[in-house]
Amino acid sequence: MIQGLRKIVTFHEDIFEEGGRACPQPWQQFAVAAVLKNPWAGRGFVEDLKPEIHAIASPLGEELTRRLLDMMGGGDKVEAYGKAAVVGTDGEIEHASALTHTLRFGNHFRKAVGAQSYLTFTNLRGGAGTPITIPMMDKHDAGRRSHYLTVQFRIDDAPAHDELVVAIGGSIGGRPHHRIGDRYQDIEELGGNDV
Template sequence: MQLIRKSVLHSETVFVDGEVDAPTPLKMVGAAAVIKNPWHGRGYVADLSPEIRLLGPQLSRHLTDLILGEIGSGEAVEAFGKSAVVGLDGELEHASALIHTLHFGNIYRGAVGAKSYLAFTNTRGPANAPISIPMMDKNDEGRRSHYLTLQFSIPDAPAADELVIVLGASTGGRPHHRIGDRYTDLKELGHDVKNPAAV
């Protein structure tokens, strides 16, 4: 049986932000797969790992191919993120399950040459629910210029028994970023820049 009911590729290019031309057009892309929730109708399932291992890599490869086909190459991706929306009959854990795993994330991370973890959202909603993909620099979590969010929706998804699994990418940061980065704040506050986790 076909895993994916439909794919959706959302692409937008920002030329002007705040009435000021962008130095370089910013392209943001979201690739979504609408699938039947594999745990729907089964009651409480204690072990989600069989479906995670089976479906996660397939979905990641499909969505990664869509992203790279639209942007052109993994090198052109500067920021990235992921999202999942489970239909109203599912658990939030179902939305989390297929995206919060290295079986899913590492395929995309490898394809774009990234070191960072993927920023994420996991939510429950009806058809046409907002899909928000938070993004950050693929190699530097503290680089605030690349903190972005792409939003779109799919009019007929998720159905109550479906999941929407999403990857996002950006070719740059915000057009006129000027709030500094996390490391500047750490220095100003007297914290160890080399060990920000200690804060």
């Protein structure tokens, strides 16, 4: 059991049309989020966050990854991926970062999908109903712009002032009518300058 867990929420959308044009195949985006008690809320400034990170991050990453991959049909189906955290108003942005910016959390997801690129992220502070915005990119190629995606949803009763929401997301497919090129085109056109 994950320390302080109140509930887990899932999100799934199938997009059949984009820009007034049918998608060649449904573009699918998924997310799973845990709502849990912020272990640092109400304690003032906590200098050492490691005990709680070590206790919570790994089982949280393992459970969210398992649930997301069950929804998506396995790690090989995941093309783009990302993570997010929202801390309630009695917490610090550092509390949101603490549980997501540790290999104890993210490596469960990265290894399960065979990823080479880093997990994109957002960390926010807000009240119940704050949008959970998960930026995503291709799990193998950080320059593949068709897979620069965002999955967004909200949980009406979370986070409470003393809670955290931690989420991961994935996509099957990129934007269906991608036509802005990849990062490498810009680099070539700019004479090899990667600015």
